[in-house]
Amino acid sequence: MATIYDVSKRAGVSTATVSRVVNNNPKVDPHLRQRVLSAMEELHYVPNGSARSLVTKQTRRIALLISDITNPFFAQTARGAIWRLDQWTL
Numbered sequence: 001m002a003t004i005y006d007v008s009k010r011a012g013v014s015t016a017t018v019s020r021v022v023n024n025n026p027k028v029d030p031h032l033r034q035r036v037l038s039a040m041e042e043l044h045y046v047p048n049g050s051a052r053s054l055v056t057k058q059t060r061r062i063a064l065l066i067s068d069i070t071n072p073f074f075a076q077t078a079r080g081a082i083w084r085l086d087q088w089t090l
Contacts, residue, residue, distance in 0.1 A: 002043035011039035022047050 004022075008015045013036060020028050021036040028036075039045070053059045064081055066074045 002040075002045040004045075004047075006043055007036065007039045007045050010043060011036045 004015050004018050008018045011018065011032075013032060017028065017032065018036055018040075021033050021040075049060075062081075062085065064078060066078060068074055
């Protein structure tokens with residue numbers, strides 16, 4: 001699994017620049033952005049969600065506690081929650 005360090009080495013930039021590209025910072029030079037994006041694609045890099053949540057203090061996860069999954073009410077509630085969450089653009 002590729003890391004931000006692997007991407008920075010492949011693109012010839014700092015890890016801070018890779019981070020700026022991942023976070024869509026508009027101040028990154030377009031040619032540099034493309035170089036980083038190409039390196040990310042070549043290495044199949046996927047940002048680490050756990051590491052990101054440590055910095056942002058947001059997990060972007062929702063828990064749904066259901067007492068009886070066989071009860072049709074709870075199954076319908078879960079379906080409704082999933083449908084509604086799919087409507088959000090996170």
